[in-house]
Each structure stands twice: as structure tokens, then as C-alpha cells.
Amino acid sequence: DTGVSQDPRHKITKRGQNVTFRCDPISEHNRLYWYRQTLGQGPEFLTYFQNEAQLEKSRLLSDRFSAERPKGSFSTLEIQRTEQGDSAMYLCASSLVPGTGELFFGEGSRLTVL
Amino acid sequence: DAKTTQPPSMDCAEGRAANLPCNHSTISGNEYVYWYRQIHSQGPQYIIHGLKNNETNEMASLIITEDRKSSTLILPHATLRDTAVYYCIVRVAGYSGGGADGLTFGKGTHLIIQP
Numbered sequence: 001d002t003g004v005s006q007d008p009r010h011k012i013t014k015r016g017q018n019v020t021f022r023c024d025p026i027s028e029h030n031r032l033y034w035y036r037q038t039l040g041q042g043p044e045f046l047t048y049f050q051n052e053a054q055l056e057k058s059r060l061l062s063d064r065f066s067a068e069r070p071k072g073s074f075s076t077l078e079i080q081r082t083e084q085g086d087s088a089m090y091l092c093a094s095s096l097v098p099g100t101g102e103l104f105f106g107e108g109s110r111l112t113v114l
Numbered sequence: 115d116a117k118t119t120q121p122p123s124m125d126c127a128e129g130r131a132a133n134l135p136c137n138h139s140t141i142s143g144n145e146y147v148y149w150y151r152q153i154h155s156q157g158p159q160y161i162i163h164g165l166k167n168n169e170t171n172e173m174a175s176l177i178i179t180e181d182r183k184s185s186t187l188i189l190p191h192a193t194l195r196d197t198a199v200y201y202c203i204v205r206v207a208g209y210s211g212g213g214a215d216g217l218t219f220g221k222g223t224h225l226i227i228q229p
Binding site: 004040041042043044045091093100101102103104105106107108 | 146148155156157158159160163199201205206217218219220221222
């Protein structure tokens with residue numbers, strides 16, 4: 001499968017713990033995005049990378065959140081000191097720029113904070 | 115990105131054409147109309163996009179009005195597997211590479227295909 005893959009698919013953690021999600025984009029894609037989706041809402045943009053550079057961060061991305069894409073390939077999203085409000089689906093997408101603007105999404109990582 | 119307005123939900127009988135409307139009255143001249151869908155518990159999936167001409171691919175057709183203030187996504191022969199949330203998004207295409215280039219999702223239309 002050459003699509004966007006995310007790991008883990010599901011994570012249950014206790015409040016206050018740290019969690020990390022990984023995203024492997026489509027190999028030739030230079031842009032990588034992170035979104036968060038809560039129940040009944042559309043995905044909300046968190047941040048994106050052009051190669052290894054993080055070019056934009058949403059105000060939704062509090063200082064407990066950090067994302068990296070160290071070699072311009074896979075990316076990690078870490079949440080420190082998780083809170084119950086962090087419970088959501090975390091979606092990763094990738095795209096090729098310049099291009100048609102189509103984003104390819106992974107299946108998401110569902111986080112439940114108890 | 116310009117905002118879009120979609121009905122929160124729609125029903126369609128299996129085998130019939132599903133017509134999903136979208137209003138985007140403040141669309142700019144360089145903004146495209148994109149449609150994505152999200153099947154339950156999966157990531158969003160690209161369907162189609164267009165600027166001002168009607169577009170068709172293997173999944174759907176996109177009809178954009180002449181003034182570009184609204185569009186309709188058409189699934190010609192809906193099946194049960196087309197039950198999903200459909201998002202209409204307007205944005206500048208990624209040709210230039212400038213800006214966030216990400217997608218701004220609304221709540222979409224929950225399309226339910228009835229057997």
C-alpha cells in the first residue's frame with residue numbers, strides 16, 4: 001500500500017501522560033499536514049510542513065503540542081500532559097506542490113484520554 | 115479561503131442520482147471548488163475539483179454555475195457505500211505552493227443512501 005499511513009490507529013491514555021503519533025506520507029510528497037477532528041465536526045487544520053520545515057501552525061496547536069518532520073519524510077505529533085479535551089481523531093495528509101492541490105489523507109489516529 | 119454553505123443532511127435512494135448542493139457566494143476568481151467525502155471512521159477522500167468548467171471523473175460530476183457562486187456534486191448511481199459526509203471546500207489550488215494550502219472543512223452534508 002503506497003498511501004498515507006498512521007500509527008497507532010488507536011491510543012487510550014490517562015490524563016497527564018504524553019502520547020506520540022507517527023505519519024508516513026506518500027513517498028514523493030513534499031507537504032505534510034496534521035488535522036484534528038472531534039465528533040460531529042469537520043477536520044480542523046493544526047500544522048503543515050514543506051519538506052522538513054514547519055511553515056504554519058494553527059492557534060489550535062497549544063504549546064503542549066509539537067510536530068516534527070526531521071528528514072522531510074515521516075512526521076511525528078507529540079501531545080504532552082494530555083487533557084480530556086485532547087480526545088479526538090488526529091489525521092495526517094500529504095500532497096505534492098506544485099500540483100493539483102489534492103490532499104491524500106491517512107486513516108487517522110484516534111486518541112482517548114481518560 | 116471562502117466559506118461554503120451545505121445542507122446538514124440528505125437522503126437518496128440507492129441507484130438514483132445524488133445531487134449535493136454547495137453555496138460559495140464569496141468565492142474569489144482564483145479559488146477552485148473541491149469536494150471530499152469521509153466515510154465513517156476513515157480519513158477524508160478526494161472526489162473532484164474544478165474552477166469554472168463542469169468536471170467529470172470516475173466517481174462524480176461537478177457542475178459549477180456560471181457566476182461560480184454555487185455548485186452541485188452529482189453521484190450518478192448512488193450505492194450504499196456512498197453513505198458519507200461530503201465536504202465542499204473552496205481554495206486556491208496548490209500550483210504556486212504558497213501559503214498554508216491546507217483545506218478548511220465545514221461540517222459538510224451527511225448523505226444517507228437508502229436501500
